[in-house]
């Protein structure tokens with residue numbers, strides 16, 4: 001029988017697109033040291049955004065990393081990237097070897113269960129027609145849910161520490177996703193979301 005080098009790898013059916021989940025992409029120790037590295041060495045922000053006419057801090061922290069000259073426009077914000085650290089550049093290089101092209105990385109830090117991200121799609125026009133987004137998860141496992149824009153389709157997956165999720169562009173067009181808050185006591189999680197931004 002054919003053995004996968006990455007135990008538990010599975011395709012998620014999100015018609016007409018797909019996502020590939022590799023739960024064991026990074027070794028647990030590698031994921032743990034990357035988490036510490038990000039906490040210590042990135043510049044974190046918790047910007048305010050307007051929701052239904054009122055200003056609120058986003059329910060998480062984030063850091064934007066990228067190539068010189070990339071601009072990330074998001075919810076009325078315009079962010080310029082901090083440079084790649086050596087460890088994050090190595091991770092990107094591994095994805096490039098697999099054939100993907102990314103010039104930026106949005107890093108999300110969920111401090112506990114009261115942090116999360118509401119329903120949205122990664123479909124800003126700077127991401128282009130069919131953006132592939134690669135998400136590496138570090139720390140506390142959390143549930144990522146998908147719901148179809150015009151249908152009853154629903155699916156959710158657990159993103160464990162060290163996992164890699166690759167979502168195809170068609171998924172962003174036809175599905176929304178969220179990282180729901182939880183009333184359970186949860187430890188911190190970081191997600192590294194690699195993107196290609198045309199700016």
Ligand SMILES: O=C(O)CCC(=O)C(=O)O
Pocket residue numbers: 106108117122135144159177179191193
């Ligand atoms: O933290 C996650 O896994 C999801 C993050 C996300 O959806 C995003 O950054 O657009």
Ligand SMILES: [Fe+2]
Pocket residue numbers: 120121122177
């Ligand atoms: Fe997203």
